Amino acid sequence: MPAGDTIMALSSGTLPAGVAVIRLSGPLVRPVLDAIAGGVPPPRRMVLRHIGAGRALDQGLVVHFPAPHSFTGEDCAELHVHGSPAGVKAILAQLRDRGLRLAQAGEFTRRAFENGKLDLVAIEGLGDLLGAETEKQRQQALSRYDGRLSEEIERWRDILLDLRAEIEARLDFSDEGDVSEELPPDWLGQLGGLETMLTEALASIDSGRIVREGIRVALAGAPNAGKSSLINALAKSDIAIVTDEAGTTRDVREVPLDIGGQLFILLDLAGLRATESRAEAEGIRRAEKAIAAAEIVLWLQAPDTPPAELPETVGQVLTIATKMDLGRKATADISLSAQTGAGLDELVARLRAIGETLGGAEPSLISHERDRLALTAALDALRETRAALADWELAAESLRLASAALERLIGRLDAEKILDRLFAGFCIGK
Template sequence: MQVGDTIMALSSGALPSGVAVIRLSGPLVRSSLDSLAGNVPEPRLMALRAIGSDRRLDQGLVVFFPGPHSFTGEDCAELHVHGSAAGVKAILAELRALGLRLAEPGEFTRRAFENGKLDLLAVEGLGDLLAADTEKQRQQALARYDGRLTQDIEQWREMLLDLRAEIEARLDFSDESDVTEDLPEDWLTQLADLEIAIAGALASVDSGRIVREGIRVALAGAPNVGKSSLLNALAKSDIAIVSEEAGTTRDVREMPLDIGGQLFVLLDLAGLRETESVAEAEGVRRAQQAIESADIVLWLKAPDIEDADRPAQAARMLIVGTKADIGLVPDADLALSTKTGAGLEELVTRLGALAQALAGGEPSLLSHERDRDSLTQALEALAEARTALGDWELAAESLRRASAALERLIGRLDAEKVLDRLFASFCIGK
């Protein structure tokens, strides 16, 4: 990425399409519109124009967003033209001749960040919003993008500034008569309130992660208990091979499922048993790892199959009796049949209830591992400040480190370490 370049990109997806949106940002936007669309339209008002300099390439709507009041903070424009591959190619070629270059993935958003239009939390929220598949993911991402989490962080930073001011006053003005050695009576109360607020936010990271990444549900049990059949029934598609031969599943197969706006990731696993097959043994090992990392385990038992040894430690476990059309399994939490469909609706209802318990009501806005790391560092620094109150310099340094952890979360420190990886996942044109 080169600062000062004017960039362009097709922002509307694959061609052909009904409409194609070509996005521009940078110092050459005005001159490009003069050349390509006759002149620069009134700001933020769409104008119907012939598109082309020396020859007419297309006809479409042109809109201009002058900086700094634009998405990137620079002069921006959009050309809404017909979604013809040949037409878009010709327009991009003419723009290239005018000095523009194709944008890199996420470069529009990166310019918005660097020009102070978005902080790092909002950038991550935008990325999550683009990737959202379910209603809860959309709600979570949009709230993060809108700055609700930033407001909380800024409030904590203000509280920290007040706490730091009292400590640093005793460092810088210890010889002044109006600065006493003792801290104000409510100083420790304010510190405790800040610790409680950050600790509560930290405790919500797991529920936020579940919304963003999905609840991982392991379908586990002995071979031939009906794991692949259940996966197919829930997916309403034959995505997994079903065979009477035991051990046909050798790897972890993942299938996303939207239940009530919550993303579930179903894991079809190899049946657990002792085996001399090297390939099947590897499948069993991977199945055991998946069970250990799952949020929910559906332990499947069938009336015609001997039960396998259940894992000693697992997440929330639901015992599911399969093949209910040929018989019932004792001690099962529910019974179902993938042949008749009996019990499938009840299973979906039970999964929805478990999701409510795991993810809670309104989705947590803290959902990235970076969130956990920054809040953990801030909380540890506050605890160190509390124990170091006998030494003003140590206490002040601990409070500075707590502030730095929160600033790192917003993106005011060490942002470059996060940006390259983050924007690599963005689509070109965003």
């Protein structure tokens, strides 16, 4: 990505559309607005202009965001024009003739990072926000993008700086009479308090991950227990194939479902039974693996199918008596019929209640693998500090490693190692 040039992109999605937004960032923004938009409009004020150099290509709204008060920290502008493929193509061609180039995926956001407008934690929040499918995902992503986690990290770093200052003062000025050889009385208390804060943050990562990635719900049982029918009933769509033939499901099918703003991933699995078919046996192996890792297991039992044995799982198990329309009663947590819809509302309510328990009332901001690695490294370094207090140099080095772990999390160290991977998931105009 060449630095210092001016980039452009269609930021509003696929054409044709009612409105197309063309985004610009870089040093040529002002000259380009003079040339094709009748001059630079007042900052952050939309004005109606004819757009085009020499001849009007379209008419639309133009807004200018002067540096450094813009998303990227550079001069930025947006052209809000009609979403005509021909019109947008003609405008981009004129911009290209005047020295602008098409942006790469995530390049606007990368410039915002490089110019100190966003840190890596906020950028990950922005990426999560762009992909949010449920209300809880939106809340979690927006809070991270707005800097709530970054503020917490800065608070932890400030405590670390105070702890390091006391240790390093004893290293640098050990021969000065005004520096005590003993640490201040509250120093160990500060260290312990920071350990507690990081431990509590790390403990919330499972609930944060569940909100971001979804709760995996395995529908399990014997063949023809009603798994695919229940999937279709919950999703209100004929997603899964339903037949009377046993063993038709041979892979793990994932169906996303929004329940109360929480994402649930329903897993339609192969029926569990002994089989001589290698293909079906592989499906059963995958089903058992999915059951073992699921947060919730719906164990389906139908009156017209033989019993099966529930595999080991770490998830919460709900026994579901299916096909209650056949008129046979069974002992289960919930009885339902995918054909008539009886019992489905009760199942959805139970799933929602479990989801609120797993995801928490307020979504945790600690939700990425990078978060876990950084907090774990920082905690390990703090424990090493406590063990090394007899040697100031070792203690100071351990505190430095703890600081480095947090700085790496927000992107002040080793940022280049993850930027390309991070921005690869962004759209071109972001």
